Amino acid sequence: xxxxSIVLGVSGxxxxxxxxxxxxxxxxxxxxxSNSTSLPWDIIAESGLALAVCISCSVYRFGRFKQIxxxxxxxxxxxxxxxxxxEFMHFxxxxxxxxK
Numbered sequence: 001x002x003x004x005s006i007v008l009g010v011s012g013x014x015x016x017x018x019x020x021x022x023x024x025x026x027x028x029x030x031x032x033x034s035n036s037t038s039l040p041w042d043i044i045a046e047s048g049l050a051l052a053v054c055i056s057c058s059v060y061r062f063g064r065f066k067q068i069x070x071x072x073x074x075x076x077x078x079x080x081x082x083x084x085x086x087e088f089m090h091f092x093x094x095x096x097x098x099x100k
Contacts, residue, residue: 004061011053018047 021043029036 008057014050
């Protein structure tokens with residue numbers, strides 16, 4: 001078990017604590033007949049910090065991204081096969097719209 005999975009689990013527990021704190025605060029607002037519509041800043045900060053830690057650990061742990069460029073596939077092709085963009089069609093459509 002590596003450090004990133006431990007930190008990811010801890011951030012999940014912090015997020016769960018923030019959710020339970022929000023539910024407890026909502027229950028307190030109903031009992032006290034207060035007109036408060038927003039959450040306290042400590043709950044918002046706690047959930048934001050837990051979300052930031054969770055995202056950063058997820059990217060670090062699962063972030064073995066593959067490159068977008070398919071170099072092996074393009075290496076076997078010629079330049080004529082790779083660069084086949086129908087650019088003339090865009091200009092043709094623009095020209096028709098301008099002439100109308």
